[in-house]
Amino acid sequence: xxHNILRPLALCFGSIASSACLLAQSAVDIGLFTNDDxxxxxxxxxxxxxxxxxxxxxxxxxxxxxxxxxxxxxxxxDVHGYIPIARSGNVRNGGTNNYQVFAGFGITPMHELGVTWxxxxxxxxxxxxFTGSGEVELVNDxxxxxxxxxxxxxxxxxxxxxxxQIYKSQVTAADLDGSVRILPNPNDGHFTFSFVVAEQxxxxxQVLNTLGQDVFSDALKSYQGAYQHEMDLTSMSNGIYYLKIxxxxxxxxxxxxxx
Numbered sequence: 001x002x003h004n005i006l007r008p009l010a011l012c013f014g015s016i017a018s019s020a021c022l023l024a025q026s027a028v029d030i031g032l033f034t035n036d037d038x039x040x041x042x043x044x045x046x047x048x049x050x051x052x053x054x055x056x057x058x059x060x061x062x063x064x065x066x067x068x069x070x071x072x073x074x075x076x077x078d079v080h081g082y083i084p085i086a087r088s089g090n091v092r093n094g095g096t097n098n099y100q101v102f103a104g105f106g107i108t109p110m111h112e113l114g115v116t117w118x119x120x121x122x123x124x125x126x127x128x129x130f131t132g133s134g135e136v137e138l139v140n141d142x143x144x145x146x147x148x149x150x151x152x153x154x155x156x157x158x159x160x161x162x163x164x165q166i167y168k169s170q171v172t173a174a175d176l177d178g179s180v181r182i183l184p185n186p187n188d189g190h191f192t193f194s195f196v197v198a199e200q201x202x203x204x205x206q207v208l209n210t211l212g213q214d215v216f217s218d219a220l221k222s223y224q225g226a227y228q229h230e231m232d233l234t235s236m237s238n239g240i241y242y243l244k245i246x247x248x249x250x251x252x253x254x255x256x257x258x259x
Contacts (some may be wrong), residue, residue, distance in 0.1 A: 025049055027164030028155045030058060032138040034171045038129050038194075039070075039179065040215050041102075042122040043155070050111040053083040054156040056104045056125070059144045061097050066134025070100060074127045074183070074192050082110045086127050088151075093145035101144075101151045102126070106226070116152065123193040125248060127183075129226035131254030137170045182243060186257035189234035193243055193254075200224040207231060207256070208242045215241065233258050 026046035033040040062068050075086060086187045110116065117123060144151040155163050180195040197203060203223045207216040215236060221232035241256040
């Protein structure tokens with residue numbers, strides 16, 4: 001018994017080299033939000049942390065009749081560095097609902113990437129574009145709780161269960177056509193741009209320098225849905241660039257700042 005008490009204390013003191021002691025780490029809550037044409041998954045730690053975000057599992061649920069379609073996952077470079085997230089299998093059906101399970105596994109301490117969580121603050125760990133409309137929920141329910149599915153919300157920090165609460169579970173995803181996102185902007189030459197085409201049309205995508213020259217182009221015939229592309233301009237001179245999107249003969253231009 002005496003050794004069992006002293007052992008966790010020794011582990012805690014032994015981790016002084018790391019700036020976070022897992023024994024003092026509290027739970028991590030999770031929430032679902034909308035931001036223009038994107039769904040955002042955010043976590044909210046209950047105490048400061050900069051160690052290893054070992055793993056996370058969460059599930060989105062929506063009605064099968066909603067015609068909602070999810071696009072590709074996007075993460076900031078720092079977030080992807082400490083907790084890369086991916087779909088865990090395809091969309092699955094349960095009753096009248098669709099379910100998409102997501103999972104992430106990390107091995108890199110956050111402080112090695114210059115990242116520190118502050119207690120009570122929200123941190124976006126994943127965004128995903130959508131088309132269509134309907135209610136989307138981040139849930140623990142009967143389906144996620146089944147042993148076969150094993151898809152309840154779960155978070156582990158340093159290999160220790162730190163699962164908190166789902167503090168915002170439901171959002172309404174409305175039809176959006178034309179909303180353009182460039183993240184991050186300004187940037188260091190690496191960025192991702194995305195938009196949604198709700199009505200099927202021919203689409204032309206260009207990234208131009210200040211001389212009007214293409215540094216990227218893509219032509220899509222009869223396209224409908226979410227579009228996302230990762231750019232790397234580090235072989236180019238830094239400065240101002242422009243994202244030009246032409247849909248059904250109508251163009252929009254969006255400024256990109258490469259510092």
